[in-house]
Amino acid sequence: MSLPDLLFYVFAAVALVSGALVVWNPFSRNPVNSALALVVTILSLSGLFVLLRAYFVAAVQVLVYAGAVMVLFLFVLMLLDLREEARRRVRWATVVTGLAAVGLVAGLLLRALWLSGPGEPVPAVGVEGTVRPLGRLLFSDYLLPLQVMGLMLLVAMVGVIVLSKRDLP
Amino acid sequence: MQWTPGLEHYLAVSFVLFSLGLLGVVVRRNLLVMYMCLELMLNAANLALVAFSRFRADLHGQMLVFFVITVAAAEVAVGLALLVALYRQRRTAHVEEVSLLRL
Numbered sequence: 001m002s003l004p005d006l007l008f009y010v011f012a013a014v015a016l017v018s019g020a021l022v023v024w025n026p027f028s029r030n031p032v033n034s035a036l037a038l039v040v041t042i043l044s045l046s047g048l049f050v051l052l053r054a055y056f057v058a059a060v061q062v063l064v065y066a067g068a069v070m071v072l073f074l075f076v077l078m079l080l081d082l083r084e085e086a087r088r089r090v091r092w093a094t095v096v097t098g099l100a101a102v103g104l105v106a107g108l109l110l111r112a113l114w115l116s117g118p119g120e121p122v123p124a125v126g127v128e129g130t131v132r133p134l135g136r137l138l139f140s141d142y143l144l145p146l147q148v149m150g151l152m153l154l155v156a157m158v159g160v161i162v163l164s165k166r167d168l169p
Numbered sequence: 170m171q172w173t174p175g176l177e178h179y180l181a182v183s184f185v186l187f188s189l190g191l192l193g194v195v196v197r198r199n200l201l202v203m204y205m206c207l208e209l210m211l212n213a214a215n216l217a218l219v220a221f222s223r224f225r226a227d228l229h230g231q232m233l234v235f236f237v238i239t240v241a242a243a244e245v246a247v248g249l250a251l252l253v254a255l256y257r258q259r260r261t262a263h264v265e266e267v268s269l270l271r272l
Binding site: 001005008009012015019020022023024031035038041042045048049051053057060061064065068072077080082094095097098101102105106109110113116126127129133134137138141142145149152159160164 | 172173174177178179180181182184185186187188189190191192193195196197198199201202204205206208209212215216219220222223226227228229231232234235236238239240241242243244245246247249250251252253254256262
């Protein structure tokens, strides 16, 4: 087994374990721990992206998710005092029905994967997700979506400013 | 069983991660944790897209991931602003206490 293969298993295991810790941490129910576990998940997913040769997406993942989004999450977590949530009791009916529903969905997905048969071999001439080909694509085929995305970010920014004003209209 | 990770391995990781996120959204009752589980689901979808992009030698999947990340960032910003506004009004981030619209 070569090093990239080994790294796949390491990153996948870390991503799955910390993803489980986001949902259910047996030691504490503090949302800050969920946020930190989510950071670990995002970083190991970025490692998986590097293994898939999507270098630019991996960099964006670290910068935008682990940088911006998680800082926003932690900022709001610190802003709101959510300590009382830790004392709340878990309702077992909710957990059981949730587990059943999710088990059905997961079973469906894994069955689809199981039935799909062996995949194609890795193409010898793989694509490299570096900045140059992605930028070429972004500013030719995806020019209109890019502009729409910029407009959407502007709308989101204005919306956030309006929502965070002290006296809501 | 083949140990060299192929498309199936990446898709399996993505499916399990997606199911974990769905479980969190269904089970957890704290709005912030539910948001984090939504992010988990988006990340699982991104992993599937990047894996398909690699194994089919097609960059369009990575462009879609790029846009998904942008939308997720905007969604988190708006959602957290809504959450802060809600907390100012009701002093809670617990979904079962936000039942103003319930008959």
